[in-house]
Every structure is written in C-alpha cells, then in structure tokens.
Amino acid sequence: MSDRIRTRQGALLAEVRRVGGRFTTGQAHRFYRATGWGPCRTTARKDLQALARLGLLDERGPVNARVYTLAHAAAVTG
Template structure:
C-alpha cells in the first residue's frame, strides 16, 4: 500500500475510534478492516496501525504484550 493509502487508513481508523470510543485491540480493528471499503488488510496491519497511532500520541496503551489494548488519549495528556 502506498504511503498516501496508509495515511488515509490511519485517519479513517482514528475517526472510527473517536466515533465509537471504548477499548480497541487488534481483533476489533481487524474486524473493522474486514468490512466494506477497507480492503481487508491482514491482522498484522491492524496491529501496526494501532502501534503507529500510539507512537503518534493519539492512543494510550494498556495490558501485557499478548493482551494489549488501546484507548484514545484524553486531550491535553501525553
């Protein structure tokens, strides 16, 4: 996927997370990605996208490596 396509997917994922809130893990993102219009990326894509949004400061990370999940970061917190 092109860098532009990846950025569009990340922005769309972030928009979904803002709309629906709650706990987000690889399985939840992968289920979303299997829906219409997402192009059905692999599980690893969902995992990397969550990690990238965390790296950029949009998400807080919780749990152990084999049970990791994320929440949207509260505004003003880093």
C-alpha cells in the same frame, strides 16, 4: 508515509473515536475487513501502534492482550 496508509489509519482513528472506550487489534481487523481495507491482523496491530506512537492512542495491558484507548489530548482536541 503513503497517502493510502494515512487514509487507512485516519479511518481507523475515526472508528476508535466513534466507538470510544477500549479498542483491540481484533476490532481494528474486523473494521478493516468490513470497510474493504482488508489488510491482515498484523497490519491492524501496527496501525494501532503507529497511532499510539503519534500520541493519539494509549496502549494498555500485556503484549498478548493489548487494548488501545484515545489519548486524553487526542480526545480533547479531536
């Protein structure tokens, strides 16, 4: 994984932690656009999924309305 991707996903994880609660693909996409990362919505979704695979986020809800929350262990240690 490139440093640029790690940095982008790290920034997204920091934003999820700052906001707390529920985070959607749309929120991730808006965050990226507002901070100059500017990737497409699909990249935002894949970054959220990658953070979930790492155990940092939990995925909840149906595929067409997925919501991400901080994983308990990530919230405690992060």
